[in-house]
Amino acid sequence: MLIAWHAWARRSFPWRADGASLYVKILVEVLLQRTRAETVARFLPGFLDRFPSWAELAVSDERALGEALKPIGLWRRRAAPLHSLALAVVESNESWPIDRESLEALPAVGQYIANAILLFVHGQRQPLMDASMARLLRRYFDLCPQKADIRHDPVLHETAYKVLAEGDAVELNWAMLDLAAMVCLPRNPRCEDCPLKRTCRYRLHCKKMGTN
DNA sequence: AATACGGGGAG
DNA sequence: CTCCCAGTATT
Structure with a gap:
Protein backbone atom coordinates (compact mmCIF):
# COMPACT_ATOMS: atom_id res chain seq x y z
CA MET A 1 0.00 0.00 0.00
CA LEU A 2 1.28 3.36 -1.06
CA ILE A 3 0.04 5.22 2.01
CA ALA A 4 1.47 2.67 4.42
CA TRP A 5 4.88 3.01 2.82
CA HIS A 6 4.58 6.77 2.87
CA ALA A 7 3.80 6.79 6.57
CA TRP A 8 7.40 5.86 7.36
CA ALA A 9 9.26 6.95 4.22
CA ARG A 10 7.69 10.36 3.74
CA ARG A 11 9.97 13.31 3.12
CA SER A 12 9.60 16.21 5.52
CA PHE A 13 9.55 19.72 4.09
CA PRO A 14 8.69 23.15 5.55
CA TRP A 15 5.81 23.62 3.12
CA ARG A 16 4.28 20.33 4.20
CA ALA A 17 4.09 21.31 7.85
CA ASP A 18 0.66 21.81 9.40
CA GLY A 19 1.31 25.48 10.03
CA ALA A 20 2.49 26.22 6.50
CA SER A 21 0.69 29.27 5.13
CA LEU A 22 -1.06 29.38 1.80
CA TYR A 23 1.61 31.84 0.70
CA VAL A 24 4.35 29.32 1.38
CA LYS A 25 2.45 26.48 -0.26
CA ILE A 26 1.88 28.35 -3.52
CA LEU A 27 5.23 30.15 -3.53
CA VAL A 28 7.22 26.95 -3.25
CA GLU A 29 5.47 25.51 -6.27
CA VAL A 30 7.14 28.25 -8.29
CA LEU A 31 10.47 27.62 -6.60
CA LEU A 32 10.13 23.87 -7.16
CA GLN A 33 9.93 24.18 -10.94
CA ARG A 34 12.67 21.99 -12.37
CA THR A 35 14.38 22.24 -8.99
CA ARG A 36 15.00 19.52 -6.42
CA ALA A 37 12.78 19.69 -3.33
CA GLU A 38 15.84 19.33 -1.07
CA THR A 39 17.42 22.35 -2.75
CA VAL A 40 14.30 24.44 -2.17
CA ALA A 41 14.07 23.23 1.42
CA ARG A 42 17.53 24.59 2.14
CA PHE A 43 16.88 27.84 0.29
CA LEU A 44 13.41 28.64 1.60
CA PRO A 45 14.11 29.93 5.16
CA GLY A 46 16.42 32.68 3.95
CA PHE A 47 14.05 33.62 1.15
CA LEU A 48 11.05 33.84 3.49
CA ASP A 49 13.15 36.01 5.74
CA ARG A 50 13.29 38.61 2.98
CA PHE A 51 9.92 37.94 1.37
CA PRO A 52 7.56 36.75 4.13
CA SER A 53 4.31 37.47 2.32
CA TRP A 54 2.64 38.22 -1.01
CA ALA A 55 2.60 41.87 0.03
CA GLU A 56 6.37 41.97 0.59
CA LEU A 57 6.92 40.17 -2.69
CA ALA A 58 4.64 42.59 -4.51
CA VAL A 59 6.49 45.70 -3.34
CA SER A 60 9.93 44.20 -3.88
CA ASP A 61 12.28 45.29 -6.63
CA GLU A 62 12.19 42.78 -9.44
CA ARG A 63 15.95 42.93 -9.91
CA ALA A 64 16.52 42.27 -6.24
CA LEU A 65 14.11 39.36 -6.43
CA GLY A 66 16.12 37.93 -9.30
CA GLU A 67 19.32 38.22 -7.28
CA ALA A 68 17.66 36.47 -4.36
CA LEU A 69 16.58 33.62 -6.64
CA LYS A 70 20.02 33.01 -8.15
CA PRO A 71 21.09 30.22 -5.80
CA ILE A 72 18.37 27.87 -7.06
CA GLY A 73 18.67 28.71 -10.75
CA LEU A 74 16.09 29.74 -13.36
CA TRP A 75 16.18 33.10 -11.60
CA ARG A 76 15.62 35.21 -14.69
CA ARG A 77 12.81 32.87 -15.63
CA ARG A 78 11.08 33.09 -12.26
CA ALA A 79 11.62 36.67 -11.06
CA ALA A 80 9.30 38.59 -13.37
CA PRO A 81 6.38 36.12 -13.35
CA LEU A 82 6.61 35.66 -9.59
CA HIS A 83 6.60 39.40 -9.02
CA SER A 84 3.63 39.82 -11.38
CA LEU A 85 1.82 37.02 -9.60
CA ALA A 86 2.37 38.71 -6.25
CA LEU A 87 0.88 41.93 -7.64
CA ALA A 88 -2.14 40.06 -8.96
CA VAL A 89 -2.63 38.21 -5.69
CA VAL A 90 -2.46 41.38 -3.62
CA GLU A 91 -4.77 43.13 -6.07
CA SER A 92 -7.37 40.40 -5.67
CA ASN A 93 -7.01 40.48 -1.90
CA GLU A 94 -5.58 36.96 -1.99
CA SER A 95 -8.73 35.35 -3.30
CA TRP A 96 -7.87 32.65 -5.80
CA PRO A 97 -10.01 31.85 -8.84
CA ILE A 98 -11.62 28.43 -8.80
CA ASP A 99 -11.71 27.81 -12.52
CA ARG A 100 -8.71 26.43 -14.34
CA GLU A 101 -8.83 28.96 -17.14
CA SER A 102 -8.59 31.95 -14.81
CA LEU A 103 -5.85 30.29 -12.81
CA GLU A 104 -3.70 29.50 -15.84
CA ALA A 105 -4.08 33.11 -16.97
CA LEU A 106 -2.14 34.17 -13.87
CA PRO A 107 1.60 34.82 -14.20
CA ALA A 108 3.82 31.81 -13.43
CA VAL A 109 0.73 29.57 -13.25
CA GLY A 110 0.57 26.71 -15.72
CA GLN A 111 -1.18 23.38 -15.66
CA TYR A 112 0.78 22.08 -12.68
CA ILE A 113 0.48 25.10 -10.38
CA ALA A 114 -3.18 25.53 -11.31
CA ASN A 115 -3.71 22.00 -10.02
CA ALA A 116 -1.71 22.81 -6.90
CA ILE A 117 -3.95 25.80 -6.21
CA LEU A 118 -7.10 23.76 -6.79
CA LEU A 119 -5.70 21.10 -4.43
CA PHE A 120 -4.34 23.26 -1.61
CA VAL A 121 -6.64 26.29 -1.78
CA HIS A 122 -9.94 24.79 -2.89
CA GLY A 123 -9.50 21.27 -1.58
CA GLN A 124 -10.16 19.61 -4.91
CA ARG A 125 -8.84 16.15 -5.82
C1' DA B 1 6.46 19.80 -30.98
C1' DA B 2 10.96 21.90 -29.52
C1' DT B 3 13.61 25.01 -26.74
C1' DA B 4 15.44 28.16 -23.30
C1' DC B 5 15.95 28.88 -18.74
C1' DG B 6 20.10 27.59 -14.57
C1' DG B 7 22.43 26.35 -10.42
C1' DG B 8 23.38 22.21 -7.97
C1' DG B 9 23.25 17.31 -6.69
C1' DA B 10 23.91 12.40 -7.81
C1' DG B 11 26.28 8.63 -10.19
C1' DC C 1 31.06 14.89 -17.14
C1' DT C 2 26.25 13.92 -18.09
C1' DC C 3 21.73 13.76 -16.64
C1' DC C 4 17.89 15.38 -14.01
C1' DC C 5 15.27 18.29 -10.95
C1' DA C 6 7.07 19.22 -7.56
C1' DG C 7 7.36 23.64 -15.18
C1' DT C 8 6.29 27.68 -17.86
C1' DA C 9 6.32 30.66 -21.81
C1' DT C 10 7.73 31.24 -26.33
C1' DT C 11 8.61 29.90 -30.99
Missing part, protein backbone atom coordinates in the same frame (compact mmCIF):
# COMPACT_ATOMS: atom_id res chain seq x y z
CA GLN A 126 -6.25 17.28 -8.36
CA PRO A 127 -2.93 15.62 -9.23
CA LEU A 128 0.40 17.41 -8.87
CA MET A 129 1.27 16.14 -12.32
CA ASP A 130 4.95 16.76 -12.79
CA ALA A 131 7.50 14.77 -14.75
CA SER A 132 8.12 12.33 -11.90
CA MET A 133 4.46 11.56 -11.22
CA ALA A 134 3.99 11.04 -14.94
CA ARG A 135 6.88 8.57 -14.93
CA LEU A 136 5.44 6.70 -11.96
CA LEU A 137 1.97 6.41 -13.51
CA ARG A 138 3.35 5.48 -16.92
CA ARG A 139 5.40 2.68 -15.40
CA TYR A 140 2.94 1.33 -12.86
CA PHE A 141 -0.02 1.21 -15.23
CA ASP A 142 2.15 0.56 -18.30
CA LEU A 143 0.63 3.53 -20.08
CA CYS A 144 1.42 4.67 -23.56
CA PRO A 145 1.55 8.46 -23.48
CA GLN A 146 -0.69 10.00 -26.11
CA LYS A 147 1.09 13.31 -26.10
CA ALA A 148 4.72 14.27 -25.74
CA ASP A 149 3.61 16.96 -23.32
CA ILE A 150 2.42 15.39 -20.05
CA ARG A 151 0.30 18.47 -19.33
CA HIS A 152 -2.13 17.62 -22.11
CA ASP A 153 -2.07 13.86 -21.93
CA PRO A 154 -5.62 12.62 -21.24
CA VAL A 155 -4.49 9.10 -20.36
CA LEU A 156 -2.10 10.31 -17.67
CA HIS A 157 -4.63 12.65 -16.14
CA GLU A 158 -7.53 10.21 -16.18
CA THR A 159 -5.32 7.67 -14.45
CA ALA A 160 -4.23 10.20 -11.86
CA TYR A 161 -7.84 11.12 -11.10
CA LYS A 162 -8.66 7.46 -10.53
CA VAL A 163 -5.79 7.14 -8.07
CA LEU A 164 -7.00 10.23 -6.21
CA ALA A 165 -10.66 9.21 -6.23
CA GLU A 166 -10.54 7.92 -2.64
CA GLY A 167 -8.55 8.84 0.44
CA ASP A 168 -6.56 11.94 1.31
CA ALA A 169 -5.74 13.59 -2.01
CA VAL A 170 -2.89 15.67 -0.58
CA GLU A 171 -1.24 12.69 1.10
CA LEU A 172 -1.66 10.58 -2.03
CA ASN A 173 -0.01 13.27 -4.12
CA TRP A 174 2.94 13.57 -1.74
CA ALA A 175 3.22 9.80 -1.55
CA MET A 176 3.47 9.51 -5.34
CA LEU A 177 5.99 12.33 -5.57
CA ASP A 178 8.09 10.81 -2.80
CA LEU A 179 7.96 7.35 -4.31
CA ALA A 180 9.00 8.74 -7.68
CA ALA A 181 11.83 10.73 -6.11
CA MET A 182 13.20 7.95 -3.89
CA VAL A 183 12.32 4.63 -5.55
CA CYS A 184 10.85 5.01 -9.02
CA LEU A 185 13.94 6.84 -10.25
CA PRO A 186 14.32 7.93 -13.87
CA ARG A 187 17.38 5.86 -14.77
CA ASN A 188 17.92 3.12 -12.21
CA PRO A 189 14.61 2.53 -10.44
CA ARG A 190 14.94 0.61 -7.16
CA CYS A 191 12.15 -1.82 -7.98
CA GLU A 192 13.17 -4.28 -5.26
CA ASP A 193 12.56 -1.62 -2.61
CA CYS A 194 9.23 -0.56 -4.09
CA PRO A 195 6.06 -1.06 -2.01
CA LEU A 196 4.11 -1.48 -5.24
CA LYS A 197 6.35 -4.09 -6.86
CA ARG A 198 3.74 -6.85 -6.47
CA THR A 199 1.25 -5.08 -8.69
CA CYS A 200 3.45 -2.88 -10.85
CA ARG A 201 3.31 -3.63 -14.57
CA TYR A 202 6.69 -2.04 -15.13
CA ARG A 203 8.69 -4.94 -13.62
CA LEU A 204 7.68 -7.33 -16.38
CA HIS A 205 8.18 -4.70 -19.00
CA CYS A 206 11.52 -3.88 -17.45
CA LYS A 207 12.82 -7.44 -17.48
CA LYS A 208 11.76 -8.12 -21.01
CA MET A 209 12.81 -4.95 -22.67
CA GLY A 210 15.39 -3.38 -20.39
CA THR A 211 15.00 0.11 -19.14
CA ASN A 212 12.62 2.86 -20.06
Whole structure:
Protein backbone atom coordinates (compact mmCIF):
# COMPACT_ATOMS: atom_id res chain seq x y z
CA MET A 1 0.00 0.00 0.00
CA LEU A 2 1.28 3.36 -1.06
CA ILE A 3 0.04 5.22 2.01
CA ALA A 4 1.47 2.67 4.42
CA TRP A 5 4.88 3.01 2.82
CA HIS A 6 4.58 6.77 2.87
CA ALA A 7 3.80 6.79 6.57
CA TRP A 8 7.40 5.86 7.36
CA ALA A 9 9.26 6.95 4.22
CA ARG A 10 7.69 10.36 3.74
CA ARG A 11 9.97 13.31 3.12
CA SER A 12 9.60 16.21 5.52
CA PHE A 13 9.55 19.72 4.09
CA PRO A 14 8.69 23.15 5.55
CA TRP A 15 5.81 23.62 3.12
CA ARG A 16 4.28 20.33 4.20
CA ALA A 17 4.09 21.31 7.85
CA ASP A 18 0.66 21.81 9.40
CA GLY A 19 1.31 25.48 10.03
CA ALA A 20 2.49 26.22 6.50
CA SER A 21 0.69 29.27 5.13
CA LEU A 22 -1.06 29.38 1.80
CA TYR A 23 1.61 31.84 0.70
CA VAL A 24 4.35 29.32 1.38
CA LYS A 25 2.45 26.48 -0.26
CA ILE A 26 1.88 28.35 -3.52
CA LEU A 27 5.23 30.15 -3.53
CA VAL A 28 7.22 26.95 -3.25
CA GLU A 29 5.47 25.51 -6.27
CA VAL A 30 7.14 28.25 -8.29
CA LEU A 31 10.47 27.62 -6.60
CA LEU A 32 10.13 23.87 -7.16
CA GLN A 33 9.93 24.18 -10.94
CA ARG A 34 12.67 21.99 -12.37
CA THR A 35 14.38 22.24 -8.99
CA ARG A 36 15.00 19.52 -6.42
CA ALA A 37 12.78 19.69 -3.33
CA GLU A 38 15.84 19.33 -1.07
CA THR A 39 17.42 22.35 -2.75
CA VAL A 40 14.30 24.44 -2.17
CA ALA A 41 14.07 23.23 1.42
CA ARG A 42 17.53 24.59 2.14
CA PHE A 43 16.88 27.84 0.29
CA LEU A 44 13.41 28.64 1.60
CA PRO A 45 14.11 29.93 5.16
CA GLY A 46 16.42 32.68 3.95
CA PHE A 47 14.05 33.62 1.15
CA LEU A 48 11.05 33.84 3.49
CA ASP A 49 13.15 36.01 5.74
CA ARG A 50 13.29 38.61 2.98
CA PHE A 51 9.92 37.94 1.37
CA PRO A 52 7.56 36.75 4.13
CA SER A 53 4.31 37.47 2.32
CA TRP A 54 2.64 38.22 -1.01
CA ALA A 55 2.60 41.87 0.03
CA GLU A 56 6.37 41.97 0.59
CA LEU A 57 6.92 40.17 -2.69
CA ALA A 58 4.64 42.59 -4.51
CA VAL A 59 6.49 45.70 -3.34
CA SER A 60 9.93 44.20 -3.88
CA ASP A 61 12.28 45.29 -6.63
CA GLU A 62 12.19 42.78 -9.44
CA ARG A 63 15.95 42.93 -9.91
CA ALA A 64 16.52 42.27 -6.24
CA LEU A 65 14.11 39.36 -6.43
CA GLY A 66 16.12 37.93 -9.30
CA GLU A 67 19.32 38.22 -7.28
CA ALA A 68 17.66 36.47 -4.36
CA LEU A 69 16.58 33.62 -6.64
CA LYS A 70 20.02 33.01 -8.15
CA PRO A 71 21.09 30.22 -5.80
CA ILE A 72 18.37 27.87 -7.06
CA GLY A 73 18.67 28.71 -10.75
CA LEU A 74 16.09 29.74 -13.36
CA TRP A 75 16.18 33.10 -11.60
CA ARG A 76 15.62 35.21 -14.69
CA ARG A 77 12.81 32.87 -15.63
CA ARG A 78 11.08 33.09 -12.26
CA ALA A 79 11.62 36.67 -11.06
CA ALA A 80 9.30 38.59 -13.37
CA PRO A 81 6.38 36.12 -13.35
CA LEU A 82 6.61 35.66 -9.59
CA HIS A 83 6.60 39.40 -9.02
CA SER A 84 3.63 39.82 -11.38
CA LEU A 85 1.82 37.02 -9.60
CA ALA A 86 2.37 38.71 -6.25
CA LEU A 87 0.88 41.93 -7.64
CA ALA A 88 -2.14 40.06 -8.96
CA VAL A 89 -2.63 38.21 -5.69
CA VAL A 90 -2.46 41.38 -3.62
CA GLU A 91 -4.77 43.13 -6.07
CA SER A 92 -7.37 40.40 -5.67
CA ASN A 93 -7.01 40.48 -1.90
CA GLU A 94 -5.58 36.96 -1.99
CA SER A 95 -8.73 35.35 -3.30
CA TRP A 96 -7.87 32.65 -5.80
CA PRO A 97 -10.01 31.85 -8.84
CA ILE A 98 -11.62 28.43 -8.80
CA ASP A 99 -11.71 27.81 -12.52
CA ARG A 100 -8.71 26.43 -14.34
CA GLU A 101 -8.83 28.96 -17.14
CA SER A 102 -8.59 31.95 -14.81
CA LEU A 103 -5.85 30.29 -12.81
CA GLU A 104 -3.70 29.50 -15.84
CA ALA A 105 -4.08 33.11 -16.97
CA LEU A 106 -2.14 34.17 -13.87
CA PRO A 107 1.60 34.82 -14.20
CA ALA A 108 3.82 31.81 -13.43
CA VAL A 109 0.73 29.57 -13.25
CA GLY A 110 0.57 26.71 -15.72
CA GLN A 111 -1.18 23.38 -15.66
CA TYR A 112 0.78 22.08 -12.68
CA ILE A 113 0.48 25.10 -10.38
CA ALA A 114 -3.18 25.53 -11.31
CA ASN A 115 -3.71 22.00 -10.02
CA ALA A 116 -1.71 22.81 -6.90
CA ILE A 117 -3.95 25.80 -6.21
CA LEU A 118 -7.10 23.76 -6.79
CA LEU A 119 -5.70 21.10 -4.43
CA PHE A 120 -4.34 23.26 -1.61
CA VAL A 121 -6.64 26.29 -1.78
CA HIS A 122 -9.94 24.79 -2.89
CA GLY A 123 -9.50 21.27 -1.58
CA GLN A 124 -10.16 19.61 -4.91
CA ARG A 125 -8.84 16.15 -5.82
CA GLN A 126 -6.25 17.28 -8.36
CA PRO A 127 -2.93 15.62 -9.23
CA LEU A 128 0.40 17.41 -8.87
CA MET A 129 1.27 16.14 -12.32
CA ASP A 130 4.95 16.76 -12.79
CA ALA A 131 7.50 14.77 -14.75
CA SER A 132 8.12 12.33 -11.90
CA MET A 133 4.46 11.56 -11.22
CA ALA A 134 3.99 11.04 -14.94
CA ARG A 135 6.88 8.57 -14.93
CA LEU A 136 5.44 6.70 -11.96
CA LEU A 137 1.97 6.41 -13.51
CA ARG A 138 3.35 5.48 -16.92
CA ARG A 139 5.40 2.68 -15.40
CA TYR A 140 2.94 1.33 -12.86
CA PHE A 141 -0.02 1.21 -15.23
CA ASP A 142 2.15 0.56 -18.30
CA LEU A 143 0.63 3.53 -20.08
CA CYS A 144 1.42 4.67 -23.56
CA PRO A 145 1.55 8.46 -23.48
CA GLN A 146 -0.69 10.00 -26.11
CA LYS A 147 1.09 13.31 -26.10
CA ALA A 148 4.72 14.27 -25.74
CA ASP A 149 3.61 16.96 -23.32
CA ILE A 150 2.42 15.39 -20.05
CA ARG A 151 0.30 18.47 -19.33
CA HIS A 152 -2.13 17.62 -22.11
CA ASP A 153 -2.07 13.86 -21.93
CA PRO A 154 -5.62 12.62 -21.24
CA VAL A 155 -4.49 9.10 -20.36
CA LEU A 156 -2.10 10.31 -17.67
CA HIS A 157 -4.63 12.65 -16.14
CA GLU A 158 -7.53 10.21 -16.18
CA THR A 159 -5.32 7.67 -14.45
CA ALA A 160 -4.23 10.20 -11.86
CA TYR A 161 -7.84 11.12 -11.10
CA LYS A 162 -8.66 7.46 -10.53
CA VAL A 163 -5.79 7.14 -8.07
CA LEU A 164 -7.00 10.23 -6.21
CA ALA A 165 -10.66 9.21 -6.23
CA GLU A 166 -10.54 7.92 -2.64
CA GLY A 167 -8.55 8.84 0.44
CA ASP A 168 -6.56 11.94 1.31
CA ALA A 169 -5.74 13.59 -2.01
CA VAL A 170 -2.89 15.67 -0.58
CA GLU A 171 -1.24 12.69 1.10
CA LEU A 172 -1.66 10.58 -2.03
CA ASN A 173 -0.01 13.27 -4.12
CA TRP A 174 2.94 13.57 -1.74
CA ALA A 175 3.22 9.80 -1.55
CA MET A 176 3.47 9.51 -5.34
CA LEU A 177 5.99 12.33 -5.57
CA ASP A 178 8.09 10.81 -2.80
CA LEU A 179 7.96 7.35 -4.31
CA ALA A 180 9.00 8.74 -7.68
CA ALA A 181 11.83 10.73 -6.11
CA MET A 182 13.20 7.95 -3.89
CA VAL A 183 12.32 4.63 -5.55
CA CYS A 184 10.85 5.01 -9.02
CA LEU A 185 13.94 6.84 -10.25
CA PRO A 186 14.32 7.93 -13.87
CA ARG A 187 17.38 5.86 -14.77
CA ASN A 188 17.92 3.12 -12.21
CA PRO A 189 14.61 2.53 -10.44
CA ARG A 190 14.94 0.61 -7.16
CA CYS A 191 12.15 -1.82 -7.98
CA GLU A 192 13.17 -4.28 -5.26
CA ASP A 193 12.56 -1.62 -2.61
CA CYS A 194 9.23 -0.56 -4.09
CA PRO A 195 6.06 -1.06 -2.01
CA LEU A 196 4.11 -1.48 -5.24
CA LYS A 197 6.35 -4.09 -6.86
CA ARG A 198 3.74 -6.85 -6.47
CA THR A 199 1.25 -5.08 -8.69
CA CYS A 200 3.45 -2.88 -10.85
CA ARG A 201 3.31 -3.63 -14.57
CA TYR A 202 6.69 -2.04 -15.13
CA ARG A 203 8.69 -4.94 -13.62
CA LEU A 204 7.68 -7.33 -16.38
CA HIS A 205 8.18 -4.70 -19.00
CA CYS A 206 11.52 -3.88 -17.45
CA LYS A 207 12.82 -7.44 -17.48
CA LYS A 208 11.76 -8.12 -21.01
CA MET A 209 12.81 -4.95 -22.67
CA GLY A 210 15.39 -3.38 -20.39
CA THR A 211 15.00 0.11 -19.14
CA ASN A 212 12.62 2.86 -20.06
C1' DA B 1 6.46 19.80 -30.98
C1' DA B 2 10.96 21.90 -29.52
C1' DT B 3 13.61 25.01 -26.74
C1' DA B 4 15.44 28.16 -23.30
C1' DC B 5 15.95 28.88 -18.74
C1' DG B 6 20.10 27.59 -14.57
C1' DG B 7 22.43 26.35 -10.42
C1' DG B 8 23.38 22.21 -7.97
C1' DG B 9 23.25 17.31 -6.69
C1' DA B 10 23.91 12.40 -7.81
C1' DG B 11 26.28 8.63 -10.19
C1' DC C 1 31.06 14.89 -17.14
C1' DT C 2 26.25 13.92 -18.09
C1' DC C 3 21.73 13.76 -16.64
C1' DC C 4 17.89 15.38 -14.01
C1' DC C 5 15.27 18.29 -10.95
C1' DA C 6 7.07 19.22 -7.56
C1' DG C 7 7.36 23.64 -15.18
C1' DT C 8 6.29 27.68 -17.86
C1' DA C 9 6.32 30.66 -21.81
C1' DT C 10 7.73 31.24 -26.33
C1' DT C 11 8.61 29.90 -30.99
